[in-house]
Amino acid sequence: MNIPSSIVTLLVGIFVTLASLWYGQNHGLMPVAASSEAELVDGLFNVMMTIGFGLFLLVEGALVVAAVRFRRRPGDEGDGEHLEGNIPLEIVWTAIPAVIVLGISIYSFDIYTRMGGLDLMNHSMAPTNAPAMQVAYQLKGGAAPLLAEAKAGMGLMPGQDESSVLSIDVKGLQYAFIFNYPNGIVDGELHVPVDRPVELNLNAQDVLHAFWLPEFRIKQDMIPGQDTKLVFTAIRPGTYPVVCAELCGPYHGGMRTQIIVDSAEDYATWVDSRLTAMAAGDRTIANLPKPPADRTETEYLNTFVEPMQLAVAPESLAMLHAHAHPSN
Ligand SMILES: [Cu+2]
Incomplete structure (x- = not known):
């Protein structure tokens, strides 16, 4: 045939x-x-x-x-056909x-x-909390330049309403994420309502971390002294991992938590329950990696760093304690 x-x-x-x-x-x-x-x-x-x-x-x-069609047949000892160049084929x-x-x-x-990647072009951002960096930029350029003020990262999608945004501050430290919600709630897990734009203001306390939400397809560096941000809208209720994607120390692999996407009602219920607990005097940060009952935070963290001959940064502990006892 x-x-x-x-x-x-x-x-x-x-x-x-x-x-x-x-x-x-x-x-x-x-x-x-x-x-x-x-x-x-x-x-x-x-x-x-x-x-x-x-x-x-x-x-x-x-x-x-x-390989099949032009294979060497039995008894064929000759050279292959000489071919040189094919202009139309090369153009194609x-x-x-x-x-x-x-x-x-x-x-x-x-x-x-x-996705809002160009959002920082048309926004005047809050100034960074990094005086040293601002000074460095100012020494070079004279007037305060754009970089010292703008936050790198994903912004609102075009057309999204800025007033509907839920803004949450995220601090990365060795080895946890700490989420500060607008109404004073502090948590080790990220709770967000579905179908509402969420803005995360990212900052690192000690070293570079990276805030990664694989199911949300977004990731952003967390940089000491330079705020960054991520804006996203969850569309699917559920619980998904939050992962540190920057090798940040010996316990980097344990630096994860979860994001819980709730319906608007469930989110409001969660906020209420946390506010009630805070009003009742509960000042602990919920859902941080927990030390066993018989050990202090320092002892617990040291079990990860002692084999590497490192010490827990005192600022990290101070940070945890500052959140645990904000009245002090
Ligand atoms: Cu990290």
Whole structure:
């Protein structure tokens, strides 16, 4: 049977296209998408997986076909045919990747903009709490420049209402995240209501940390002396991990907590329960990694750092205690 090669090419093209489109939607590489930002990022990621899988099929397919079809036959001791250059083919395989890369770069910039990545351009941010850094910038540039005031990170999505934003301060320290809510609640876990933009103001107390929400597809450095921020909108109630993604010391691997996405009513109930507990005199920070009952915080933390001949930074403990006894 002799099928014309144009038909074979057409069939291969249809198969590769359909297989790539299917794989782009069914690769199963991402955890659940729990924020509106995650849907945008996944859209971009799926397009890249579609293109990448199509290229994989074409390249590996050509390799397998060539290995079988042009294999050395028994008794064939001759050289291969001499081939040199093919200008139209070279133009095609240069132009196609160029178009793909250009397309992905435009699409990814569009996603970045829609996620609020350019928000810091049109906002005047609260000044950083880093006098040393401001001085450094001012010495160089004279007038206080943009960088000392703007917070790097993701802002509001275009069109989102600034007045609806729930703003939470997050402090990273060896080895915990501490969340300060607007009404004075301090917690070791992040509680947010669903479908409402949340702004996290990130800061580190001791060393570089990175605040990562894998299910929300966002991550931001936490930098001592330089505030950063992340704005996101949770779209799926549930409990998801919060992970430190910057090697920050010997117990870095234990620097995780969770984000609890509640309905608006459940979130209000949680706020009320915490406010009631605080009014009753409970000043402890809930949900921090807990030392066993027979050991103090220092002893507990030292079990992680003693083998490395390191000490717990006294400021870290002071920070915990300052939150535990704000009246002192
Ligand atoms: Cu860390």
